[in-house]
Amino acid sequence: MSLHAFDTASLPVTPWKNGGGSTREIACWPPGAGLGDFEWRLSIATIAASGPFSVFPGIDRTIMLLAGDGVHLRSAEHAVDHRLATLHRPYAFSGDVPLDCTLLGGASSDFNIMVRRGRWHAKLQVLESAALLHSATHGMLLALRGQWELDGVSTIDCVEGEGLWWADAPHAWHARPDGADARLLAVRFDPCRDQTDNRRPDK
Template identity: 30%
Template sequence: MSSLRLVPADALRIQAWANGAGTTTVIDSGPDEAHWAWRLSIADIAQDCDFSSFPGTRRHFVPLDAPLRLRFDAGRELSLLRLSVTCFDGAQAPHALLLDGPTRAFNLMLRGAAEGTLLARPLNGHMSLPLRAASRWFVHLLGGHAHVQADEQRMALTAGSNLWIDATHGGMARIEGGGELVLVQLAA
């Protein structure tokens, strides 16, 4: 059996960045808030700024609204188009340069043995997600509308919705609709 769980809007927490340069909306973390092995969040990037350093953390990162450039020590730079995913060591706190105005960015942060994958993509029609007992999916509907079905459960999503798909066995979840979404697969 699989279950669909919406993350209620009142469960989201806005936090100041550790370095004070911006704010982040924390969507969820686990196994608990204080000692997380994984964390999902959306950062508001309103100006060129330095990111906070997260030693011992692997960051998966995707700009949601506009492209940006990340400048790391030793002159290394990454130019990221909107919805293009990159990964980097959280101890490296890059300087973010806005190329087309403010943006938000989705972050998947992993520590220790935690494993996960971040995808950002358009939704046009339907797609299927494989369900395995050893993993679960998170869906953030960036824009548009969608319906998610897993086993006998079906749920409608609107822009900004956050949903967990928990699986206890194999099978498939189906997402139908139009818009853009961010998907995270976490190993359980």
């Protein structure tokens, strides 16, 4: 599958049914998959009001604050008790756990990754300097601050809020910032190893 460039400012906005926020979907795999059958999903959420987080059984989630004062995530059993208040610091948690989300101030914007547990693993990096990103068959790059030159099959320039994603085709990148205080989010998805491959034969 070819590369897909995007600008977060122009992504379609889907309001939540409970009125507490909205979602801008960046990508969902496989094509045409819905919330019940996706393999991995990338999106940006605007949280405008405190309330419960949706439960996604069998899904591993990662959330990262992009803008705003942040949120406090808590579960009833206190297995999760996390203040998401630092920009660009990812936090991973299970989608199985019912969570209550409390705004720490005004509305917040968050980057979200969801993967089907046991099938995919997501790795995130927030880059602040030039880096070589090894080949990944599924992935995404998003300029968080400043301007970046992405050198792969072609050279692509991205400014804050712009990025690209790809799936089902390997891509490697040399990412270079243009100036100081630049940040780039790099995400790669790798299929989980089949656990049956590690079983020892019966004696």
